[in-house]
Amino acid sequence: MLICAALSPATARGLGETAPAEDANAVVQLSARDAQLSETSVAGDYRIAPGDELALKFFYVPELNEVAIVRPDGKIHLQLIGEIRAADLTPEQLAAALKRAYAANLRHPEVSVEVQKGFARQQVFVGGEVARPGAQPLLPSLTVMRALIVAQGLKETAAANRVVILRRGEDGKPQVIQVNVASQSRKGASDGNDPLLQPFDVVLAVPSRVSRLNKWIDQYVRRNLPVNVGFSYDLNDNRSGY
Template sequence: MQLAPLLMLLWLLASGLAAAPAFAQAPAPAAAAAGADPGYRIAAGDELALKFFYAPELNETATVRPDGRIQLQLVGEVRAAGQTPRELADALKRAYAGSLRYPEVSVEVEKGFARQQVFVGGEVGRPGAQPLLPGLTLMRALIVAQGPTDRAALNRVAILRRDESGATRVIRVDAASQARRGADDGNDPPLQPFDVVLAVPSRISRVNKWIDQYVRRNLPVNVGFSYDLNDNNRRGD
């Protein structure tokens, strides 16, 4: 039998996870956060400063487009989203090797982390966008959204995530299992830029249809992305 959402919240409060609201109100400066985290992944909307050590005339600032690419001099379009700044710098060094004798380049994220968000909706107390801060997991995002309501089915929370090709994945998470075996990446996964977390109502039998309808009716335009859900991108219910 699935635990009631209220009992789940009480258990989380006792375990210390409910400190997330305070954590969510202390964002770090964007540049510092990106620079301090070697695992930071570039995302759509990030502004990148490219500096060429031996060809300063090529220095520029590029904004990552919604399709994850940037447009650069000499080499044209380059995929940036999903890479760390170091990985992108290595890719650019290879791309410019045919045009420059010394293609040494650095990549810095000037505006990035503070602009990345996730969206939490469905059966939660306060649906809406949240800043993607370090350590934000599915359950912490639900708690910041004032928790799941008593109509939510915590054993089938859905995460909508776009891959590098732009296709949408629907990841099913059994968050209710945290009470039985504790939180881990399987039932409380870390969130990625522009994830959509949906607390599905327990009364719904056709989950995919409900997700389609919810996204089309409720997903705010200012989140910065859109999803095209179809049967090729997910398992049917």
């Protein structure tokens, strides 16, 4: 899948203490929303990651056109300007950064950024009390429940009313979102109890015995998450009170 951004000159929810675990094997009632999910695209929110192959095209200076691979440190090296950070930016944001960087060298720094390879590598990670924890490719219709199904479901030791999403916010800081997937048996699936996942989300099924949720998350992240999850969490600095 090709993702392109062109730039022209004109141009935590609070978490409570332990609650009684609801039936982890409750039958999920799918709503009409699921029929629309396959038409939803996450391309507009795509963020460049290490290993992505970027095609840079300069409309008025084609001799500067090149293909750059994002290095593990998140940077690319380009003609005239040298190194510039690309990881964690959308293609549009990188195009804007390149326009500013090339303004000192080009009269009309009109540039496009195309992600030629990389979209399929966006992932989410599912862990905790699931049968098969691990990374999953992020598809446009991947919700929390679908990710749990791919992970072969919740264990009996999981609290289905306390599934947690760890998500990187706009400022790069972690957000902690609690999802009650057990409520789908009563209310059906909705954006509240079965939200769409975003690139590099971490979905954790919390054990029903846990009383200090923040401590458990912190320990699980430090001991189990792979380095390729895309970014790090420092929950010790969290001051939201849970």
